[in-house]
Amino acid sequence: MEGRRTGSLPFVGMIMVVLVQASNMVVTKMAMSDGLNKYTLAFYCNALSSLALLPCPFIISRRSGSCPPLTFSVLGKIFLLALVGSASQICGYAGIDYSSPVLGTAMMNLTPAFTFILAVISRLEKVNWKSSSSQAKVVGTIVSILGALVIILYKGPTVLCSHSPASLVHPRHLVFLLSRQLNWVLGGFLLAAEAFLLSLWFIIQAYILKDYPVVLNIMFYLMFFATIFSGLLSLITVTELQSWILKFDARLIAILYSALVAGVFRVTLCTWCLKRAGPVFVSMFKPLGIVFAVGLGFIFLGEKLHLGSLIGAAVIAMGFYAVVWGKSREEEKTVEGGSGVDDGSLPSSSHKVPLLQSKRLSA
Incomplete structure (x- = not known):
């Protein structure tokens, strides 16, 4: 029983990671709409x-006397990780500012595809096309991405409507509507760039954790370097003093939530899950975020809930459970085959703690 409970921890951890990420998008969108600068x-x-x-x-x-030494090589990799993470963070904030949290979480569904390609190229992941577990992972990922596309491309009739009155479209509003559409497209490209950089971030993390498996130390140096990068960028782009002044309002709450909950807690938990289950496993949970974003956006931002969102969320759920089944089946075969011998390879989602430990181990 203890082994099964331990094996399910990465699963529960990634559910929490995705929920925090979706809620953080809603919080930051509210704060940026209230005047908070994305760079500060x-x-x-x-x-x-x-x-x-x-x-x-x-x-x-x-x-910890067994803590490995922090070499210059590891520090350089963390520096690169912080650079990629900072670029991803800025692209994410800018994309959310131009669009919405729903589109933000939808574009994150590109992360599994990007991560899978990068993992195969870097030999972190192996695919056996004849295996039912590999087929389930691939099909589940594709189905999840298709579900996200349904939410973006098909709205359908309104199922639930917020209390805010709908705005009427007049001829003088056409220019404004065109500008909003262009912003939506620009936000989509920025969020796609964030998804690619996040996938690269997962891959670099996997290499760092092999040489230096101390998660909290990595997180400190990562945030330290990211502070330097974002500080230099803010000094260059933000010239108004008012943008740097903080008051006890929704903007300060957004900063505290993004830093402590979405930053320290979420990133540390995500890194721990990556260490236990590999980069591809972590990225597979991204499609679930849009389900949380649709609900949170309706509750806190007053967004309408359309039939397309419900259909897309159902499709995403099916793909999500197909991926989980494939992952569980693959790891059960690994345990039964006794292939858990450490061969010096990098962490892969195919050779980690099983989601569902076999009854033989839990006995």
Whole structure:
């Protein structure tokens, strides 16, 4: 029973990661609509996260005598990881600013495809096209992406409507509507770039964790370097002093939530799950985020809930469970075949703690 409970922890952890990510998109959208600058938001979030993680290197180095040394090579990889992560963060904030949290979580469904391609290229993932488990993972990912496309391309009739009155379309509003459409397209491209950079971020993390498997230390140096990057970018792009002044309002709450919950908690938990289950497993949970975003967007942003959103969410759920089944089946075969011997390869989603431990191990 203990083994089964331990094996399910990455599954539960990734559910929490995706829920926090979707809620963070809604919170930041509300704050940016209230006037919060996306560049100062990135800087304050990274700086606060760095301060929260500052004690970790000292505590871990004192209490863990087996902690590996932080070499210049590992530090350089963390520096690269922070650069990629900062670029992904800025693209994400800008994309949400131009579009909506629903589109943001929908575009994150590109992450499994990007990660899968990068993992195969870097030999982190192997695919056996004759295996039913591999087929289920591939088909589940495709089905999840198709479900996201349904939400984007097909709205359908309104199922639930917010209390805010619908705005009428007049001829003088056509230019404004065209501008909104262009912003939506630009936001989509920025969010697609975020998905690719996030996939690359997963791959780089997997290499770092092989040489230096100390998650909290990695997170501190990652946030420290990201603070430097976002601070330099903010100083160049933000010239108004008013954008740097914080007051106790929704913008400050958004910064605290993004830094402590979506930053420290979510990223650390995501890195721990990646260490246990591999980069492809982590990326497979991205399609589930749109289900949370649709509900949160309706509740807190007053967005209408359309029939297309419900159909797309159902399709995503089917693809999601197909991926989970394929993952569980693959890992059960790995355990039964006794292939858990460490061969020095990098962490792969195919050779980690099973989601559903076999009854033989839990006995």
